[in-house]
Amino acid sequence: MKSWIVTPLVVVLIAAGSYFFYISTLPPVLEEGFLYGNGHVEGTEVNISAEVSGRVLVSNLLEGSTVAKDSLLVELDASEQTATLAVASAQRTAREYEQKHIVEQLQTWQDNLATADRDLVRYTALRKRGIVTVQKLDQITLVRTEALGRVRALKAQLEQAKANTIVAAKNVELRQIEVDKSKIYTPMDATILAKSIELGELATSERLIAVLVDMQDLELKAYLPEAVIGKIKLNAPAKVRVSAFSDRYFDARVKRVDQRAQFTPRDINMPEERVRMVFGVVLALDNKEGFLKPGMPADAWIRWDDAKGWPQTLVVPH
Numbered sequence: 001m002k003s004w005i006v007t008p009l010v011v012v013l014i015a016a017g018s019y020f021f022y023i024s025t026l027p028p029v030l031e032e033g034f035l036y037g038n039g040h041v042e043g044t045e046v047n048i049s050a051e052v053s054g055r056v057l058v059s060n061l062l063e064g065s066t067v068a069k070d071s072l073l074v075e076l077d078a079s080e081q082t083a084t085l086a087v088a089s090a091q092r093t094a095r096e097y098e099q100k101h102i103v104e105q106l107q108t109w110q111d112n113l114a115t116a117d118r119d120l121v122r123y124t125a126l127r128k129r130g131i132v133t134v135q136k137l138d139q140i141t142l143v144r145t146e147a148l149g150r151v152r153a154l155k156a157q158l159e160q161a162k163a164n165t166i167v168a169a170k171n172v173e174l175r176q177i178e179v180d181k182s183k184i185y186t187p188m189d190a191t192i193l194a195k196s197i198e199l200g201e202l203a204t205s206e207r208l209i210a211v212l213v214d215m216q217d218l219e220l221k222a223y224l225p226e227a228v229i230g231k232i233k234l235n236a237p238a239k240v241r242v243s244a245f246s247d248r249y250f251d252a253r254v255k256r257v258d259q260r261a262q263f264t265p266r267d268i269n270m271p272e273e274r275v276r277m278v279f280g281v282v283l284a285l286d287n288k289e290g291f292l293k294p295g296m297p298a299d300a301w302i303r304w305d306d307a308k309g310w311p312q313t314l315v316v317p318h
Contacts, residue, residue: 030317033305035231037222037281041242043213043294045193050203051181054078061195061210067186073210076203078182085175092168099161106154113151116144184209191215193294218285218292219255222300223278226261231304238283238302239314245291249314254302255284 030036054076061073123140126132190212197209220240224232238252258280283300285292292298301314 030301030315031308031311033303033308034314035224035228035302035304036317037224037300037302039220039222039298039300041218041220041285041292041294041296041298043215043218045294046187046190046212047208048073048184048186048210048212049205049208050074050076050184051205052076052078052081052178053202053204054080054182055202056197056199059195059197059199061192061197063192063195066191066215067189067212069186069189071186072183073186074184074197074203076182076184078179081175081178081182085172085179088168088172088175092165092172095161095165095168099158099165102154102158102161106151106158109147109150109154113144113147116140116147120144186212188212188214189216213294215287215290215292218287218294220252220283220285220298220300222281222283224281226277226279229257229279229281232257232281232302233304236302236304238300239310240283240285240292240298240300241314242292242296242298244296250292251286252283252300255282257281
């Protein structure tokens with residue numbers, strides 16, 4: 001074949017090959033009606049600490065295990081709190097006895113005062129008739145005055161005794177609460193993410209005991225450009241994929257959208273993307289099977305056009 005024919009043909013083939021290579025290396029294009037973002041799976045972590053000090057006697061902490069609400073996590077040695085409760089109970093009993101004794105005294109003196117009132121009325125009438133002397137009437141008046149004074153004093157003592165009894169009873173309640181706090185229960189259905197204490201170690205209010213997370217309440221926060229944020233509606237459907245399960249998609253929905261724009265956070269991969277103004281979009285993840293874990297990097301696709309169906313494969317645009 002003549003060279004003047006081969007040369008143009010080779011050029012054409014090279015050009016065609018270069019074009020198809022260029023086309024094959026172009027980044028995939030996301031279908032219209034969908035938005036893409038990425039981030040990390042997050043969960044609300046609950047830090048568990050002791051409210052009273054004591055050494056760990058019982059521990060049901062096992063990292064990765066699930067626990068039901070109100071399950072016993074840790075039981076602390078409550079010897080000191082129990083002794084304090086016993087003292088408080090004895091003090092309450094003493095206050096109750098003191099109050100009861102004052103009530104009995106008050107009743108006696110109220111009876112004496114009633115008798116003195118009757119005697120004073122009777123002896124006043126007798127004095128007017130000249131049957132009794134002035135000294136006898138004065139004596140009856142003095143007895144009545146003394147009884148009245150004792151009644152008033154005992155009433156004041158009774159009010160103070162009642163107050164002391166209430167304080168003693170509240171102190172018992174407080175000491176009982178401290179004893180109860182030696183047993184630490186989980187506040188919710190959760191998974192033990194981390195444990196920070198072992199049997200025999202001393203627990204204090206400053207020391208972390210465990211970290212819990214609700215695996216059924218996981219979220220993914222992605223950052224989307226300001227230009228597309230108006231397309232996103234609350235409860236819009238979404239799909240999420242993680243590297244550990246690259247062959248499946250997890251259902252999600254738009255839970256909330258930040259009300260203020262911000263610069264792209266530092267954990268976004270491409271430096272040029274960090275100078276853009278973006279909005280954070282939080283997705284609520286469906287994790288009924290428990291496959292998703294906090295910290296997993298994830299890709300997310302949000303469907304903003306309800307007329308569109310989900311494609312069989314979702315691409316990651318670049």
